[in-house]
Amino acid sequence: MRTTLDIDDDLLAALLDRHPGSSKTEAIEAALRAYLADDAVSRLRRLAGGFGVDDVSATMRAHDRRS
Numbered sequence: 001m002r003t004t005l006d007i008d009d010d011l012l013a014a015l016l017d018r019h020p021g022s023s024k025t026e027a028i029e030a031a032l033r034a035y036l037a038d039d040a041v042s043r044l045r046r047l048a049g050g051f052g053v054d055d056v057s058a059t060m061r062a063h064d065r066r067s
Contacts, residue, residue, distance in 0.1 A: 019027040
């Protein structure tokens with residue numbers, strides 16, 4: 001997709017320094033991929049949580065003894 005963007009010159013220069021030999025398009029696509037990958041991990045971490053587990057082993061053992 002062709003898109004026209006107004007990107008800060010210093011920001012783009014810093015990005016290109018980190019991606020030597022890459023075109024502007026390749027460097028921006030790499031930066032977008034890295035951002036999206038990092039964001040996906042962050043979103044998964046925010047979704048992760050704890051949940052309670054009831055220990056029913058004593059109840060089950062008592063039930064097994066009665067049977």
